[in-house]
Amino acid sequence: MKVAVFSTHRFEREYLEKTLDGKHDTKYINSPLSIETASLAEGYEAVSIFVSDNASTAVLQILGKIGVKFLVLRSAGYNHVDLEAAKKLNIKVARVPEYSPYAVAEHTAGLMLALNRKLIRSHNRVMEQNFSLDGLVGFDMHEKTVGIIGTGKIGSVVTKIMNGFGCRILAFDKIENHELKNKYGALYTDCETLCRESDIITLHVPLTLETKYLIDKSFISKMKKGAMLINTSRGALVCTKDIIDALKNGQIGYFGMDVYEEEEHLFFEDHSEDILQDETIALLMAFKNVLVTGHQAFLTKEALRNIAVTTLQNLDCFENGIKTNNELLV
Ligand code: NAD
Numbered sequence: 001m002k003v004a005v006f007s008t009h010r011f012e013r014e015y016l017e018k019t020l021d022g023k024h025d026t027k028y029i030n031s032p033l034s035i036e037t038a039s040l041a042e043g044y045e046a047v048s049i050f051v052s053d054n055a056s057t058a059v060l061q062i063l064g065k066i067g068v069k070f071l072v073l074r075s076a077g078y079n080h081v082d083l084e085a086a087k088k089l090n091i092k093v094a095r096v097p098e099y100s101p102y103a104v105a106e107h108t109a110g111l112m113l114a115l116n117r118k119l120i121r122s123h124n125r126v127m128e129q130n131f132s133l134d135g136l137v138g139f140d141m142h143e144k145t146v147g148i149i150g151t152g153k154i155g156s157v158v159t160k161i162m163n164g165f166g167c168r169i170l171a172f173d174k175i176e177n178h179e180l181k182n183k184y185g186a187l188y189t190d191c192e193t194l195c196r197e198s199d200i201i202t203l204h205v206p207l208t209l210e211t212k213y214l215i216d217k218s219f220i221s222k223m224k225k226g227a228m229l230i231n232t233s234r235g236a237l238v239c240t241k242d243i244i245d246a247l248k249n250g251q252i253g254y255f256g257m258d259v260y261e262e263e264e265h266l267f268f269e270d271h272s273e274d275i276l277q278d279e280t281i282a283l284l285m286a287f288k289n290v291l292v293t294g295h296q297a298f299l300t301k302e303a304l305r306n307i308a309v310t311t312l313q314n315l316d317c318f319e320n321g322i323k324t325n326n327e328l329l330v
Helices: 010-020 057-065 083-088 101-116 119-127 153-164 178-184 191-197 217-222 240-248 279-286 301-320
Strands: 002-005 025-028 046-049 070-073 092-094 145-149 168-172 186-188 200-203 227-231 252-257 290-292
Touching: 002 010, 010 025, 010 301, 046 301, 057 083, 070 301, 083 092, 092 301, 101 119, 101 153, 101 200, 101 227, 101 252, 101 290, 101 301, 145 153, 145 191, 153 168, 153 178, 168 178, 168 191, 178 186, 191 217, 217 240, 240 252, 240 279, 279 290
Parallel strands: 002 025, 002 046, 046 070, 070 092, 145 168, 145 200, 168 186, 200 227, 227 252, 252 290
Antiparallel strands: none
């Protein structure tokens, strides 16, 4: 099948080439899918996209008009795809539901440790031959309460890692995971109790209408003063403006973010020669107790290999009319 692969990044290209080439007729396009670039898929039955591509109604209409039948996501999250529109246009959509929950969970733990033990500040100091420890005091993770919002694939691994640290674990999810309760000490509770009692809160629910701005002024006001918040899920789970207010008044003591509400205009590209126009992220980056990574939690060799393999399976299933559980239905 002819596949136009949008947003091909250098970090993933060898994995995609090794897996897809020779099996499908691929065209690698560096630009993201958008109204301006959609016509590049003319003559292609399938389009593959990443997390920062635009698969809104308007873009899907263009794809439908030029004969695209399949949209194959190289991501688990699909909040950037208008599934209703895809259905109306008879464009089938499939995703990679799981590629490495370990990658994201381990990055989450990395953010917690780096913030707690002030590793970036300490590294910068040492580079200047400043070996003073003043201002670098952290806390033991052992016996701290960690609130895990969303105990699906990634949240489960985070629970196990936190259990390894000897943390008390509070969990919030629509569905309770009995293994986490019985073997890893997770105590399921309501969101408010988790919020009030946790020293660290980490987010692992998908972005939906229900979860958008889950962390807002009202939620933050109920948190322990100085608690840590980690978001490796989706930017709009938190109201960034409210986070900034809470960082300014000390209500939030540490903030680790791998995702950002406005990331699609910023992340995954080199803007080092540009004048930064986004004042919100500029402000966030200025706090010493904020650590920003550019949506890299997934970025391990294992995850990239799995993304490529599942993308191939999804294309094969679509080509051969085989049902796949990875298909996203409205
Ligand atoms: P998952 O579907 O396995 O788990 C999500 C969990 O959230 C489920 O247990 C579900 O019951 C729960 N949930 C959903 N809505 C809820 C609600 N309103 N209230 C309470 N619980 C709710 O997903 P996953 O694989 O663990 O991934 C979680 C999220 O991580 C993804 O949706 C994606 O946004 C994000 N993600 C980020 C990266 C990254 O690189 N930063 C990579 C992959 C995934």
